[in-house]
Amino acid sequence: MAAFADFWATYSTLVYSVGIHALLALSLWLTLSCGLLSLANAAFMGIGAYTAALLTLNLHWPFPAALLGGAVAPAVVALIIGAPTLRLSGVYLAMATLAFGEVTRILILNLQITGGPEGLNGIPLLTTGWHIVVILAVAGYGLARIRRSRLGRAFEAIREDEVAARLMGINVESHKLAAFTLGAVLAGVAGALNAHFTFFISPREYGFENAVDILTMTILGGTTSLIGPVLGATILTLLPELMRFLHAYRLAVNGLILVVVVLFLPTGLWDARRFRQLLKNRRARKGGQP
Amino acid sequence: MSLLSIRGIGKHFGGLQVLEDVNIEVPGGAIFALIGPNGAGKTTVFNLVTGLIKPSSGSIAFEGRDLAGVPPHQITRLGIARTFQNIRIFPDMTLLENVMVGRHHLLNYGGLALLFATPAFREAERRSRERALELLSWVKLDHKADATADNLSYGEQRKLEFARALATEPKLLLLDEPVAGMNPSEKAVLMEEIRNIRDRGYGVFLIEHDMRFVMNLCDRVAVLNFGRIIAEGPPDEIRTHPDVIEAYLGRGDEAEVS
Structure with missing residues (x-):
């Protein structure tokens, strides 16, 4: 028990980070499941973080209400910017959402209410371990339900062939907006949770670097199932701790991982279909022996 | 009343006139074919009917309802489903x-x-x-x-596309070159499937340039050449129509299109 207490004292922050990164990776997973390559989720995380932090700091809202605010604010922004930008596809959408992310970061940097470059200090430490566990579990459950419904099938159909999906009676625009907005909600909640355990937030946490980090986690883990993003988030959160000596090259290592994964494991580390195939091959080989 | 009425449709892309005053009446519960040489504008007709592109002039009505301004996914919900020339499963x-x-x-x-x-x-x-x-x-x-x-094999993918299109519970099924790239035995199988679909009460409107396939299968045929309908009628009539023979084989050829 004492050993666990020691471990927890040292590593609880790390465990919290794993949970929050998993939530972020799942938020991008949802957006990607509809074929939308978005780099806006770091900005949505920032909007959620600042909204929730301002609500508890200045207005003394109770934590659940602040979390809700941290979910609603990015959703509203997503609905507004989604309508014009989601007409774009592929790399053009990536560029537009990247620009949106930078605009958001610069706005936070220059506004009075957000504390400018100094950020917000003294955010009450309200996030506990079970908050993260419960929210992650609820998000995972919700996404699993979506996958097994008309909504999830529509997202996947749009990702695989937009024209065919449209001619199957799917309203492509409204589904894209739904995937984008729900992704923003998850990223916003992750930001709100994060703000209330790090005590301090600043604009630089929600820039381009973070957007690429979230993308790397999701792609590394794999987008064919919900396990992939969680696995990717876990690995990329723990890896820098295990390889402290590489600290200065963290970004380079992340970039390298992204390149290697895209080249050699395009479906990510966790690909249920590949596992099934491997299992089948093994069985076939065993069965072939006399 | 016909199921689908295409009236006076024209379509140009910039200065290129693709369709000109096209009139087609597609009946329900029958197999109707639109045939014509490559580049005649057949797929454009399907793209117009399904709402993927807008006509430059003319109107399209389904069960008497004007389809102008109706988005593609709504057109599907009204009862028109389609397959694609280059399979899109x-x-x-x-x-x-x-x-x-x-x-x-x-x-x-x-x-x-x-x-x-x-x-x-x-x-x-x-x-x-x-x-x-x-x-x-x-x-x-x-x-x-x-x-x-x-x-799936190529032929199976086509059949999957049929099933997927039928899943929208359409009244009219548009098939864009359903036997393109198939060998004769696959074609025979598919022909049977299309007949089955008609016999179950669906209207079938298909595009094809394999003449033999069309003549054996269809109840009624329209011929499109250079964006205009040059003939329309039952297969036997089309087979011997001089304008059709000219469109397919060139002027002065006595041969009959088989």
Whole structure:
């Protein structure tokens, strides 16, 4: 028990980070499941973080209400910017959402209410371990339900062939907006949770670097199932701790991982279909022996 | 009354006139073919009917309802489904999932029912799955329902596209060159499937340039050449129509199109 207490004292922050990164990776997973390559989720995380932090700091809202605010604010922004930008596809959408992310970061940097470059200090430490566990579990459950419904099938159909999906009676625009907005909600909640355990937030946490980090986690883990993003988030959160000596090259290592994964494991580390195939091959080989 | 009425349709892309004053009446419960040489504008007709592009002039009505300004997914919901010349299945989904995508608008449970997997949700999904399996059995693919679609042969992918289109519960099925790239035995199988679909009460409107296939299969044929309808009637009449022979074989050729 004492050993666990020691471990927890040292590593609880790390465990919290794993949970929050998993939530972020799942938020991008949802957006990607509809074929939308978005780099806006770091900005949505920032909007959620600042909204929730301002609500508890200045207005003394109770934590659940602040979390809700941290979910609603990015959703509203997503609905507004989604309508014009989601007409774009592929790399053009990536560029537009990247620009949106930078605009958001610069706005936070220059506004009075957000504390400018100094950020917000003294955010009450309200996030506990079970908050993260419960929210992650609820998000995972919700996404699993979506996958097994008309909504999830529509997202996947749009990702695989937009024209065919449209001619199957799917309203492509409204589904894209739904995937984008729900992704923003998850990223916003992750930001709100994060703000209330790090005590301090600043604009630089929600820039381009973070957007690429979230993308790397999701792609590394794999987008064919919900396990992939969680696995990717876990690995990329723990890896820098295990390889402290590489600290200065963290970004380079992340970039390298992204390149290697895209080249050699395009479906990510966790690909249920590949596992099934491997299992089948093994069985076939065993069965072939006399 | 015909199921689909195309009246005086013209379409130009910039200065290029693709269709000019095209009139087509497609009856229900029959197989109607639009034939013509490559580049005659056949696929453009389908793209106009399904709302993917807008006509420059003229009007299209389905069951008497004008389709002007109706978005493509709504046109599907009104009862027009189509397949594509270059197959467009969802390759990473299973056959069952492919077909169930077609039932999207028929599953009208809400977000809460979905999240809590209510009995209504389960019942709707179960019925939908059953219907999808039934449609797969119509095209004899039900034994592969859980395989991913990219494992199918070319001919099987075409049949999957049929089943997926039928899943939207259409009244009219548009088939864009259904036998392109197929060998004669595959063609024979597909011809049988199309007849089956008609016999089940669907209207079939297909595009083809394989003349033999069309003449043996269709109840009525229209011929499109350089964006204009040059002949329309039962297959026997079309086969001997001088303008059609000229369009396919050139002027002064005595040979009959077989």
